Amino acid sequence: MLKELNPxxxxxxxxxxxxxxxxxxxxxxxxxxxxxxxTAGNLSVQLDKLSEAGYIEVEKSFVGKKPRTVCRMTSTGREAMAEYVEVLKEYLSGI
Known part of the structure; x- marks a missing residue:
């Protein structure tokens, strides 16, 4: 039985x-x-979801008077991606 892909x-x-x-x-x-x-709105919502899951870190700051948001993947995010790829490979090998 195939594992579920991380939704x-x-x-x-x-x-x-x-x-x-x-x-x-x-x-x-x-x-x-x-x-x-x-779109900026959709990206913002999706970044929040990834951040809440602990997959990325979001750092907000200002450069001069302009806001700057920087994202980094966490080790949890790297593990989740590796697992996602492995499950995807299982799906593909079943073809």
């Missing part, structure tokens, strides 16, 4: 964000928004 990571936008964060130390909100073609 938190199975969302297209959340998976895209996590995939980007796997390959960089950190990414700011503007970069993530550009890379995913997401």
């Amino acid at each position: 938190l990571l199975h969302s297209q936008l959340r998976l895209a964000v996590m995939s980007i964060l796997l390959s960089v130390d950190e990414a700011d909100f503007v970069y993530l928004k550009e890379q995913t073609n997401a």
Whole structure:
């Protein structure tokens, strides 16, 4: 019997964000928004969900008078992504 894919990571936008964060130390909100073609509102909601799950850290600060939001993947997030990929491989090997 196949394991269930992690529903938190199975969302297209959340998976895209996590995939980007796997390959960089950190990414700011503007970069993530550009890379995913997401609206600011939707991206913000999805980042909150990933943060609440402990998969990413979100750091908000100001550069001059402009707000800056930076995201980093946590070790919990890396483990969740590795498990997600393994389960996905199980699905694909069953074809």
